[in-house]
Amino acid sequence: MGGIAIVITSGKGGVGKTTTTANVGIALSMRNKKVAVVDADIGLRNLDVVLGLENRVVYNLVDVVEGTCNVKQALIRHKRAENLYLLPAAQARTKDAVTSDQMSAVVADLKKIFDFVLIDSPAGIEAGFRNAAAGADIALVVTTPEVSAVRDADRIIGLLDSMGKKEHSLIINRIRPEMVAEGNMLDVRDVIDILSIKLIGIVPEDPEIIISTNKGEPIVMDNNSLAGKAFTNIARRILGENVPWLKLEERRKKGLFGWLKDMWGR
Amino acid sequence: MFKKLRNMLGIGGKSSKEIAKDRLRVALVYDRTDISPKILEEIRSEIISVISKRLVIKEENIDITLEREGSTVALVTSIPIVKVKRGAEN
Numbered sequence: 001m002g003g004i005a006i007v008i009t010s011g012k013g014g015v016g017k018t019t020t021t022a023n024v025g026i027a028l029s030m031r032n033k034k035v036a037v038v039d040a041d042i043g044l045r046n047l048d049v050v051l052g053l054e055n056r057v058v059y060n061l062v063d064v065v066e067g068t069c070n071v072k073q074a075l076i077r078h079k080r081a082e083n084l085y086l087l088p089a090a091q092a093r094t095k096d097a098v099t100s101d102q103m104s105a106v107v108a109d110l111k112k113i114f115d116f117v118l119i120d121s122p123a124g125i126e127a128g129f130r131n132a133a134a135g136a137d138i139a140l141v142v143t144t145p146e147v148s149a150v151r152d153a154d155r156i157i158g159l160l161d162s163m164g165k166k167e168h169s170l171i172i173n174r175i176r177p178e179m180v181a182e183g184n185m186l187d188v189r190d191v192i193d194i195l196s197i198k199l200i201g202i203v204p205e206d207p208e209i210i211i212s213t214n215k216g217e218p219i220v221m222d223n224n225s226l227a228g229k230a231f232t233n234i235a236r237r238i239l240g241e242n243v244p245w246l247k248l249e250e251r252r253k254k255g256l257f258g259w260l261k262d263m264w265g266r
Numbered sequence: 267m268f269k270k271l272r273n274m275l276g277i278g279g280k281s282s283k284e285i286a287k288d289r290l291r292v293a294l295v296y297d298r299t300d301i302s303p304k305i306l307e308e309i310r311s312e313i314i315s316v317i318s319k320r321l322v323i324k325e326e327n328i329d330i331t332l333e334r335e336g337s338t339v340a341l342v343t344s345i346p347i348v349k350v351k352r353g354a355e356n
Contacts, residue, residue: 183281190287
């Protein structure tokens with residue numbers, strides 16, 4: 001049997017793939033699952049710094065593929081989340097250093113040891129993305145409520161379908177409730193309507209994410225942040241729990257006009 | 267401030283979110299159809315076989331394209347008719 005491989009992908013860059021991989025990975029590990037996170041962004045390694053493990057990288061994914069070391073030697077155990085291991089990307093190589101078959105083989109090996117293998121995909125729709133998706137059983141597509149990110153997400157969903165990866169769900173990241181309330185940001189329903197895909201997570205924009213990345217301590221480790229809760233909820237949904245959606249709107253700010261608009265909208 | 271207030275009341279022009287949604291809808295229909303000239307070719311031959319039951323048409327001059335019309339994408343075809351087939355009324 002073995003574990004489940006999940007690719008985190010988006011098409012567009014900068015929407016939060018790496019942050020999502022790190023946080024969902026840690027959240028799963030904190031629920032007593034053995035988790036490997038794989039950085040498939042060869043040449044632009046980042047998952048190590050987001051997790052605070054950059055000083056401990058010895059071997060990397062390309063070393064494993066080329067037989068310089070075995071997969072266990074390349075894995076780095078997280079200091080605080082002891083069920084979480086990182087397989088870093090090579091930094092001084094390019095995306096063509098690995099093929100889809102090689103990537104699938106590494107992921108298959110990891111699935112024998114781990115409950116979950118999370119693969120952080122590079123941006124784009126080229127070889128790097130295809131390699132990252134090759135060995136995955138399911139895909140999490142990350143987007144933000146912006147036209148460019150949603151459009152790219154649609155493209156990625158189409159490509160995943162054409163690769164036979166039909167099991168995918170959406171994470172909408174960086175939602176700003178106050179802009180949604182003003183009618184100046186696509187809301188969750190708009191994005192779901194447009195993409196017609198299953199939703200697995202909604203994550204608010206949160207300055208704490210930048211602070212946690214500065215420190216190399218993923219935000220799920222901080223119990224009080226809303227974004228941290230949102231990522232934990234995604235992990236719980238992956239584990240099959242039925243978790244209610246976070247209330248992102250600040251009700252007290254709604255006031256008379258918000259109430260009037262609600263009446264108007266009926 | 268006034269603009270914000272209008273948006274909150276839901277009156278006045280379209281909100282920027284509505285504009286974004288409309289633009290995305292159209293862009294995605296276009297993106298999604300973009301991938302399959304093969305399907306367009308199939309539609310073309312199916313249309314020919316249906317129309318040919320009733321009308322004699324110039325097959326080689328049939329033109330099928332996707333065009334944006336406002337907030338929708340339309341399948342636009344132009345089919346030159348040579349003549350109506352005898353007994354086509356039945």
